[in-house]
Amino acid sequence: MSRVEKYKKKKKNKRKKIVLFIFIIIIMACIGYLCYYLYDNFKTKEQINLNEVNVDLNETANEIKEPIQKTERMLQLEELQKENDDIVAWLEIEGTNINYPILQAEDNDFYLNHNYKKETVSTGSLFLDKDFDVVNGSDNYLIYGHRNKNGLMFEDLFKYSQEQFYNAHKRIKFTTTKEDVEYEVLAVFYSRVYYKSEKNVFRYYFFVNAENEAEYDEYVNNCKKASIYDTGVTAEYGDQLITLSTCEYSQKDGRFVVVYKKVD
Numbered sequence: 001m002s003r004v005e006k007y008k009k010k011k012k013n014k015r016k017k018i019v020l021f022i023f024i025i026i027i028m029a030c031i032g033y034l035c036y037y038l039y040d041n042f043k044t045k046e047q048i049n050l051n052e053v054n055v056d057l058n059e060t061a062n063e064i065k066e067p068i069q070k071t072e073r074m075l076q077l078e079e080l081q082k083e084n085d086d087i088v089a090w091l092e093i094e095g096t097n098i099n100y101p102i103l104q105a106e107d108n109d110f111y112l113n114h115n116y117k118k119e120t121v122s123t124g125s126l127f128l129d130k131d132f133d134v135v136n137g138s139d140n141y142l143i144y145g146h147r148n149k150n151g152l153m154f155e156d157l158f159k160y161s162q163e164q165f166y167n168a169h170k171r172i173k174f175t176t177t178k179e180d181v182e183y184e185v186l187a188v189f190y191s192r193v194y195y196k197s198e199k200n201v202f203r204y205y206f207f208v209n210a211e212n213e214a215e216y217d218e219y220v221n222n223c224k225k226a227s228i229y230d231t232g233v234t235a236e237y238g239d240q241l242i243t244l245s246t247c248e249y250s251q252k253d254g255r256f257v258v259v260y261k262k263v264d
Helices: 003-045 057-063 072-083 155-161 163-168 213-226
Strands: 087-092 099-103 126-128 140-144 171-175 180-192 241-248 254-262
Touching (some): 072 087, 155 163, 155 180, 155 241, 155 254, 180 241
Parallel strands (some): 099 126, 140 241
Antiparallel strands (some): 180 254
């Protein structure tokens, strides 16, 4: 074998080793990603069930004298807050996988990728916008959540895009340490995050507290006008509202929104 042939063979073998090395790296990266994906999904699905939180109702009743009669769900929520005081409420929507604690941090970034245990997960948590106040009250509670192809977080919120689903699930349960109540659907609509330069658009995500009745009515009317079907429900100044918001991919920065009114 000539020197040239030996050189070519050596070069060819070197290329094979490089290709093999790259292939091994890719395989290892794929295995690593798969392990992370499975772990991440496990952590996401490992959501606590409110009904599994044990409270001694008799002991609680003897120790605490409250101005209001607390339900078991309210007491269970208080127990959860001992683990993480960022938990401000609990949301449950029958007919969906939405049965989660609502978190609130000092910013709107932390719970985009952390669960209620403050562990890092890609799906994050359902969380209340930092500018809204469950404790002292806001006219509206704006709650965000990711979508997840496994049906977790706010993926099932899209069931409300079908009026048939709405007709069978008009109410949701919302629990805080102050009340355990139901809300009814007021409006369902598609929206998006608008550019600052855009005028005369409905930025639903800016509504926290109305300065007056006219401002409150404007928000309600805009929700009703944007709704993809008529729920027959409206709200009057002073009625508590909840706005659930998640991403919608038919347009850039799209959003899918469901607005509810507290049932007296």
